[in-house]
Amino acid sequence: MKLSKAVRLDENNIAIKRINERCIDCGRCKTICHDIVGINYDEKCREAVCINCGQCILNCPVGALVPKYDYKRVLDYLHDTEKIVTISIAPAVRTSIGEGFGLEPGTFLEKELVGALKEVGFDYVFDVTFGADMTVMEEAMELVNRLKNKGTLPMFTSCCPSWVKYLEIYHPDKISHLSTVKSPIGIQSSVINTYFLKMMNIPKEKIVNVVVAPCTTKKFEIRRTEMGMDIAITTSELVMLLKESGIDIKKIEPKEFDSLLSKGSGAGLIFGRSGGVAESVLRCVNYILTGKDKIINSITIEENEKSGKIKKTTVNIGSYKLRVVVIQGMKNVEEVLKDLDNYDFIEVMNCNEGCVGGGGQVLNAINKMAEINIKRASSLEEDDKNNKIRFCYKNPDVINIYKSYLDYPNSPKAIKLIHTNFKDRSSILREKSL
Ligand code: SF4
Numbered sequence: 188m189k190l191s192k193a194v195r196l197d198e199n200n201i202a203i204k205r206i207n208e209r210c211i212d213c214g215r216c217k218t219i220c221h222d223i224v225g226i227n228y229d230e231k232c233r234e235a236v237c238i239n240c241g242q243c244i245l246n247c248p249v250g251a252l253v254p255k256y257d258y259k260r261v262l263d264y265l266h267d268t269e270k271i272v273t274i275s276i277a278p279a280v281r282t283s284i285g286e287g288f289g290l291e292p293g294t295f296l297e298k299e300l301v302g303a304l305k306e307v308g309f310d311y312v313f314d315v316t317f318g319a320d321m322t323v324m325e326e327a328m329e330l331v332n333r334l335k336n337k338g339t340l341p342m343f344t345s346c347c348p349s350w351v352k353y354l355e356i357y358h359p360d361k362i363s364h365l366s367t368v369k370s371p372i373g374i375q376s377s378v379i380n381t382y383f384l385k386m387m388n389i390p391k392e393k394i395v396n397v398v399v400a401p402c403t404t405k406k407f408e409i410r411r412t413e414m415g416m417d418i419a420i421t422t423s424e425l426v427m428l429l430k431e432s433g434i435d436i437k438k439i440e441p442k443e444f445d446s447l448l449s450k451g452s453g454a455g456l457i458f459g460r461s462g463g464v465a466e467s468v469l470r471c472v473n474y475i476l477t478g479k480d481k482i483i484n485s486i487t488i489e490e491n492e493k494s495g496k497i498k499k500t501t502v503n504i505g506s507y508k509l510r511v512v513v514i515q516g517m518k519n520v521e522e523v524l525k526d527l528d529n530y531d532f533i534e535v536m537n538c539n540e541g542c543v544g545g546g547g548q549v550l551n552a553i554n555k556m557a558e559i560n561i562k563r564a565s566s567l568e569e570d571d572k573n574n575k576i577r578f579c580y581k582n583p584d585v586i587n588i589y590k591s592y593l594d595y596p597n598s599p600k601a602i603k604l605i606h607t608n609f610k611d612r613s614s615i616l617r618e619k620s621l
């Protein structure tokens with residue numbers, strides 16, 4: 188069947204695949220991509236414009252769209268006795284993995300997930316909330332430096348690779364607004380490949396680093412230079428990997444993360460929901476500028492001006508009045524980009540409710556998705572509230588790595604290892620013949 192209504196998708200798309208025999212050409216994926224996510228381009232342009240977010244996967248009624256599966260490669264490495272295989276778990280995975288085993292959406296499975304991954308044979312199981320805490324330390328310092336030294340403002344968060352790719356394609360003139368800090372997964376892999384290998388005396392060629400994320404775009408992101416993660420799989424792929432290995436997460440003995448990059452703070456965990464990065468960075472900015480601990484939470488943001496997926500607030504920290512915006516979805520970004528002089532700090536996440544609604548999460552009924560994403564987000568919220576450590580700068584693993592390796596946030600060593608740069612990708616919007 189010739190597909191005329193389906194969204195344009197290239198064969199070599201790194202993250203998403205369409206099984207054409209299953210497709211009924213209903214056109215839903217195109218509507219989601221263009222009208223909800225906000226990706227618009229001329230059909231004549233040289234390649235399909237895709238920010239790899241996978242929202243089309245979640246919305247296909249017949250399962251014709253799927254992540255490009257990489258979990259079989261992970262199984263191969265697990266059977267290779269020459270290799271040491273690490274896996275790092277992104278925050279939002281633990282709120283959705285249970286759905287693959289018949290548990291309620293939002294069931295928080297952390298130690299059970301660590302136990303299951305150890306049972307399958309991973310040598311080290313790490314928590315990406317450690318990387319998230321490091322991102323906050325670096326990003327908060329970068330924001331303070333931009334404020335004090337009249338650097339480019341507003342500063343944009345850069346931890347959502349779909350948002351970063353969107354900006355590189357549609358607004359390359361605004362790249363200098365992006366924080367140069369690597370995403371939590373980028374930091375995680377850089378730290379494993381340097382600090383961890385050195386501490387454990389492991390040769391670089393023996394290590395294979397895997398990340399499990401709610402996000403299909405991570406398959407694209409890890410191919411950026413200097414990212415250092417070898418394979419990215421989604422939550423839904425992890426369910427397949429566990430089931431094919433005969434694991435039922437409901438029957439697993441809970442275990443703790445491995446040390447050096449173990450559990451992060453509550454601030455790192457809420458990266459998995461919309462508003463979480465902004466709140467965590469503001470907690471840390473507050474500490475840098477006032478020396479005090481203060482929880483700046485989503486209630487503070489929601490009490491103020493709010494319009495759909497754009498939340499705005501002003502936060503007073505020391506002598507600064509920081510004008511902050513939290514945005515979900517590329518469509519909503521455009522409105523704010525027209526008006527940049529009015530803001531100091533902007534968080535952007537592509538997916539509904541943030542990463543909990545990522546295109547790699549376990550599939551559910553399309554009409555239940557909004558409600559399920561809220562349950563997953565509340566699950567992270569709850570864990571942050573109950574966490575003994577709610578500030579990244581109080582995480583002992585973070586304190587240790589600065590003391591013994593990176594010196595201080597934004598130090599020359601930190602800039603070299605855990606910051607990055609971005610590039611103009613607007614040429615893909617050109618017509619084929621140009
Ligand atoms: S949503 Fe699924 S079935 Fe409908 S056109 Fe897209 S790929 Fe085909």
Ligand code: SF4
Pocket residue numbers: 240346347348349350401402403404405536537538541542543544545546
């Ligand atoms: S919001 Fe999260 S899951 Fe969605 S594209 Fe961005 S990083 Fe990936």
